[in-house]
Amino acid sequence: MSDTEGVRRGVNAMEILRGIAVSSGVEISHAFLLDTEDVRIPRRTVTASEVPAEVASLHVAFDSTRQNYVDLQANVARSLGEEASAVLGWPIRVLGDEKWKQRFIDRVEQKQLGAAYAVSLTMREYKQKFLQLKDRYISERVQDVYDMERRLLQHLLGRKREHIANLEARVAVVAHDLTPAQTAELEKSGKVLAIATDLGGRTSHTAIVARSWGVPAVVGLGDITARVNGGDTVIIDGTHGVVICNPDEATIEQYRQQRKRLVALGQSLRELRRLPAETVDGETVTLMANIEFPHEAAMSLDRGAAGIGLYRTEFLYLRGNSEPTEEEHYQAYRQVVEAMEGRPVVIRTLDLGADKYTQSRQAEPERNPFLGCRSIRLCLRNLDLFKPQLRAILRVSPLGDVRIMFPLITTLLELRQAKAVLRDAMEDLEEQGIAFRRDLPVGMMIETPAAADTCRAFAREVDFISIGTNDLVQYMLAVDRTNERIASLYSPANPAVIRKVRDIIRTAGRANISVSLCGEMAGDPMFTLLLLGLGLRRFSMTPPDVPEIKKMIRSVTIRHARWAARKVLSFESDREVVNYLRDEARKVLPEAL
Amino acid sequence: MIKNRQGLHARPVMQFVDIANEYEAAISVRKGDQTVDGKSPMEMMLLEATQGTSLRLEAEGLDATEAVEALTGLIERGFDED
Numbered sequence: 001m002s003d004t005e006g007v008r009r010g011v012n013a014m015e016i017l018r019g020i021a022v023s024s025g026v027e028i029s030h031a032f033l034l035d036t037e038d039v040r041i042p043r044r045t046v047t048a049s050e051v052p053a054e055v056a057s058l059h060v061a062f063d064s065t066r067q068n069y070v071d072l073q074a075n076v077a078r079s080l081g082e083e084a085s086a087v088l089g090w091p092i093r094v095l096g097d098e099k100w101k102q103r104f105i106d107r108v109e110q111k112q113l114g115a116a117y118a119v120s121l122t123m124r125e126y127k128q129k130f131l132q133l134k135d136r137y138i139s140e141r142v143q144d145v146y147d148m149e150r151r152l153l154q155h156l157l158g159r160k161r162e163h164i165a166n167l168e169a170r171v172a173v174v175a176h177d178l179t180p181a182q183t184a185e186l187e188k189s190g191k192v193l194a195i196a197t198d199l200g201g202r203t204s205h206t207a208i209v210a211r212s213w214g215v216p217a218v219v220g221l222g223d224i225t226a227r228v229n230g231g232d233t234v235i236i237d238g239t240h241g242v243v244i245c246n247p248d249e250a251t252i253e254q255y256r257q258q259r260k261r262l263v264a265l266g267q268s269l270r271e272l273r274r275l276p277a278e279t280v281d282g283e284t285v286t287l288m289a290n291i292e293f294p295h296e297a298a299m300s301l302d303r304g305a306a307g308i309g310l311y312r313t314e315f316l317y318l319r320g321n322s323e324p325t326e327e328e329h330y331q332a333y334r335q336v337v338e339a340m341e342g343r344p345v346v347i348r349t350l351d352l353g354a355d356k357y358t359q360s361r362q363a364e365p366e367r368n369p370f371l372g373c374r375s376i377r378l379c380l381r382n383l384d385l386f387k388p389q390l391r392a393i394l395r396v397s398p399l400g401d402v403r404i405m406f407p408l409i410t411t412l413l414e415l416r417q418a419k420a421v422l423r424d425a426m427e428d429l430e431e432q433g434i435a436f437r438r439d440l441p442v443g444m445m446i447e448t449p450a451a452a453d454t455c456r457a458f459a460r461e462v463d464f465i466s467i468g469t470n471d472l473v474q475y476m477l478a479v480d481r482t483n484e485r486i487a488s489l490y491s492p493a494n495p496a497v498i499r500k501v502r503d504i505i506r507t508a509g510r511a512n513i514s515v516s517l518c519g520e521m522a523g524d525p526m527f528t529l530l531l532l533g534l535g536l537r538r539f540s541m542t543p544p545d546v547p548e549i550k551k552m553i554r555s556v557t558i559r560h561a562r563w564a565a566r567k568v569l570s571f572e573s574d575r576e577v578v579n580y581l582r583d584e585a586r587k588v589l590p591e592a593l
Numbered sequence: 594m595i596k597n598r599q600g601l602h603a604r605p606v607m608q609f610v611d612i613a614n615e616y617e618a619a620i621s622v623r624k625g626d627q628t629v630d631g632k633s634p635m636e637m638m639l640l641e642a643t644q645g646t647s648l649r650l651e652a653e654g655l656d657a658t659e660a661v662e663a664l665t666g667l668i669e670r671g672f673d674e675d
Contacts, residue, residue, distance in 0.1 A: 090603045093610060093634040100635050126635070133641050137602045141638055 014246050017221050019196070020487060021241030022207035025216035026259045027194035028252060031245075032171035033230045034182065044117045044229045046108075054108045054115040058101070061115070061155035066095035068151055091144050116156045121226075123149035124176075136364070167191040172234050176225050178206045184315055187213070187293055194236035196224050196243045201487045210238070211523070212292050214299075214544040218243050220487065269547035273304040277550045281557040285532070287550055288344070288540040290518055294332050297339035300543040304550060307344035307401070309540025310466065310518040311336060313389065314352050323385060329392030337400040344401045346443065346466070346540075347393050349418075350385070351407040353378045370480065375408035380417050390425040394436035403441040405466060410448045412457055419461070445518075447471035452500050459511035466540070467504055469519025473497050492521045493574040493581070498530070502569070505535045516540050525589065526581045528552040533565025548589075555588045597671040600643035605672040610634045612663050618654030620664070631664070 033044070046054055069092045077085035094100060107118040123145060130142035170191045175182070177199040183206070186192050192215055200206045200219030210217030216238025228234060228245050235244040235255050239262070244251060277285045288309025289300035300308060316324040316332055324332075337345050353366075353374025366372035379386035393404050406418045419442060429436050443464035446452050452472065458465065469492055474481045476497055479490045491497070501517070508515035516538035521527045523541030525548055531539065532553070539549060564584055571577050595601060601609070613620050613631045620631030624646055629636035631650065642648055648668070652660045667673075 086607075087603050089607050090634060090638070093607060097633055097635065099630065100633060126639075129639055133639070135600060135641050135643050137599050138638060138641050138643075141603065 014244065014248050014251065015227060017224055017227065017243045017245065019218040019221035019224075019241050019243065020201060020207075021238055022200070022204075022219050023195075023210035023213075023215060023217035024239040025194075025214070025262060026235065026237045026239065026255055027172060027216050028233065028235050028247075028255055028259070029170065029172040029193045031174045031228045031230060031232045031234045032167070033225060033228065034173060034175040034178075044114060044226060045112050046114050048112065051109055051112060054118075055105055057156055058104055058108065058115045058118070061119075061152050062095055062101050062104075064155045065148065065151045066092055069095065090141065091148050094144075095148065116153055119149060119152045119156065123152075131365075172196065172236050174224055174228050174234070177204075178209070183209045194234075194238065195219075196221055196234070196236050198223055198225050201481055201483065201490065204481070208520075208542070209292060211542040211544060212290070212296060266547075269551060270303070272547050272550050272554070273302070275304075275550070275554065277304075277306075277553050279532070279553055279556055279558055279561075281559065283532075283558045284537075285553050286516075286538045287546050287553075288346075288516065288518075288538065289543045289546060290540050291336070291543065294335040294339075296543060297336040300546070301339070303543045303546040305543060305546050307346075308336060308340060309344075309346055309516055309538070310405075311345060311347045313348060313350060317350065317352055324388070326388035326392050329389050330395055333392055333396040333402075334399060337396050337402055340400060342400050344403060346403045346405050348405045348407055348445070349376070349389055349393075350379055351375045370474065376406050376414055376418060377408065380414065380421070383421060386421060387425055390422055391429060394422075394425055394429055394440065395434060397437040397440045398435050402437070403443060403464070405443045405445060405464075407445045407468070408447050408471070409444045409458070410450050412454070412461070415444060415458060415461060443514075445471075446504055448475050449500065452504050455504050455507045456511065459508060459513050462513065464514040464516070465504070465508055467501060467515065467517040467519065469497070469501065469517060469521045472500065472519070476500065491574040491578075492519070492524075492527065493577040495569075495571055495574065495577065498534075498568060498577065501531075502534045502565075509535060514538065523549060525549060525552045526578070526585050529556055529561050529564045529584055529588070530568050530581055532556065532558060533561035533563070533568075552585070552589055595642050595644055595646045595648065595668065597674045598644055600646065601637065601640065603638070605674075606634060606637045608667060608672055609664065610637055612667060613660065616652070616654070616656045616660035616663075618652040618657040618660045620650065620652045620660055623649040623651065 069088055073085045073088040073092065076088065104118050104122055107113050107122065108115055113121070126145050127142055130139055130145060133139040167189045170193045172194040173186060173192050174196050177197050178195070192213065194215050195206060195210050195217040197206050197219045198221055204219060206219055207217060216236050218236055218238055218241050221243060224243060232246055235247050235251070237243070237255070277287045279285070286306050287304070288307045289296070289303070289305035290310040290312070291297060291300060291308055292312045293315055297308065316328060333347060353369065353372065373381065393402065396402055404422070406415065409415045409418070422442065426436065426438065441463040443462050443466060444458060445466050445468040446455060447468040451458065455465070470481065473490060473492050473494070477489060477491070477494055479486055481490045505515055515536070517531060517536055518540035522531070522539040523545030528549055541549060568577055568580060571580065597605065610632055621628050622631045622637065622640065624640055624642055627640065629640050631637065650661050650664055
């Protein structure tokens with residue numbers, strides 16, 4: 001069927017969209033469309049008879065917005081002088097340009113888009129154009145574009161403008177892409193049943209968050225935001241990567257049944273909670289949880305995790321406009337450490353810098369963010385940012401089994417610098433008479449090929465290491481994991497990656513330090529057998545994955561795992577690896593995959 | 594040739610389109626293979642005409658000659674900066 005026509009006619013034709021399945025489960029719900037600035041665009045398309053009213057509302061919105069700027073300019077001129085107000089003349093002229101306004105009107109008339117959506121879509125294009133400019137003075141005008149869009153939408157949507165925080169019913173969130181700031185808001189609302197986005201890949205921020213919330217999610221759908229209207233019924237099948245817009249009754253019924261079966265499977269897995277993660281031949285494995293927000297500690301315990309193997313701390317930086325204070329850090333950590341009641345809690349220091357959120361706020365965006373000043377590099381160059389976090393981690397250390405982990409360490413010098421800053425923080429606390437544990441275990445993530453290959457030297461200077469396969473795969477294979485066009489090239493099953501993981505585990509074993517794996521690989525039942533066979537005994541994954549991996553472990557022997565690992569190491573392509581591991585996992589646990 | 598240091602940033606763009614809009618003639622501005630409407634404040638900004646950029650003005654209409662003269666003058670004077 002012709003997909004776009006259904007939408008253009010404005011009728012509720014059923015549409016099936018395929019994307020990347022990133023968080024399993026099925027939900028049937030109403031769509032909630034998110035756009036820039038968390039503004040909800042209520043309707044994407046309108047019927048032919050509604051077009052004249054939409055065009056009229058565009059004229060009014062342009063006139064009113066232009067008037068806003070004229071008033072603003074007068075105010076600024078009074079308070080700051082003519083010079084300062086002059087720059088506001090540009091948006092005034094832009095909004096007064098009839099030819100430019102016609103672009104918006106054309107979109108409404110020819111494509112039957114709602115006025116607000118036409119504004120959002122057109123402004124998105126202009127934002128991109130400005131961001132691509134090389135000249136900083138001119139590129140900065142993107143701020144005016146953001147501002148014009150925001151004001152136009154305020155006029156167009158008026159009270160209809162809804163903030164995430166005010167959501168009343170539980171919804172399926174449909175967005176172009178989710179920023180960490182938006183997910184933090186959504187998290188607070190507690191109203192998200194499922195997620196579908198235009199962009200994203202298997203290990204993008206949206207995917208990781210969806211899995212940690214345990215809500216179904218499909219990403220990389222291309223243009224779902226253009227195909228769904230707010231309030232439409234959608235089925236989000238995060239197990240198969242399918243989104244169905246405006247499903248008919250028969251389809252809804254079919255999915256209701258499927259949902260029931262999945263819920264039943266989830267329940268049977270939950271019963272495993274109190275059983276140990278032990279192989280059939282008696283080898284014990286430690287399963288830990290990766291968490292993003294403090295309240296997930298309770299969920300981790302509920303799913304049977306033996307501790308927190310990775311506590312991401314970025315949310316603290318993304319929820320407000322200012323950097324978090326030491327006290328805010330401390331409270332967020334205390335909540336988790338207390339909830340875990342003496343179980344290990346590995347707190348990873350700030351790992352920001354390459355994401356869109358921080359990039360968009362930088363005066364000079366990185367040319368190559370993933371190879372740029374991010375993570376530990378950013379921290380070591382901004383001690384004012386780094387130290388409050390280290391102090392808070394130290395202060396919380398007497399309350400439980402707290403461990404600290406530095407991300408993205410590439411050279412020994414970096415590790416030593418980070419440890420020196422930590423020692424400084426310790427001395428400061430000592431002088432101030434504040435309690436902390438001097439023997440706090442210090443660890444690092446192995447995320448770059450360089451760190452992996454010099455792992456032996458690192459192992460002498462840390463208490464534990466954790467393999468961050470998400471970044472390691474990206475750096476080894478030279479694939480941006482968020483680029484959906486090359487998503488298929490991003491594969492932890494690549495033989496080079498598997499050999500690297502084997503080497504790291506082996507080196508850590510010889511150095512007699514603890515090694516865990518906290519990438520997405522750890523929570524994928526397809527890789528459990530292989531990782532066990534390579535000698536891994538500590539896994540850290542999003543809380544909802546724990547029961548399934550535990551079941552997998554409880555169904556295999558180490559002998560089988562070693563045999564499978566040897567077999568995998570003989571393969572030369574990721575396809576062979578995937579086919580083999582999938583078959584093996586299916587034999588062990590048919591319902592897992 | 595754009596002489597002023599910051600190129601066609603906000604203020605010069607405004608000066609340019611204000612003058613352009615005083616004329617009836619259609620005015621197009623060309624930079625390399627990129628051509629934009631000289632009366633459009635948005636397009637002129639996106640043209641990214643930095644210092645040293647060569648622009649080619651074309652006008653069509655009754656007052657085309659006067660329009661081009663006025664705009665060329667503005668550019669030659671470096672937009673009356675400093």
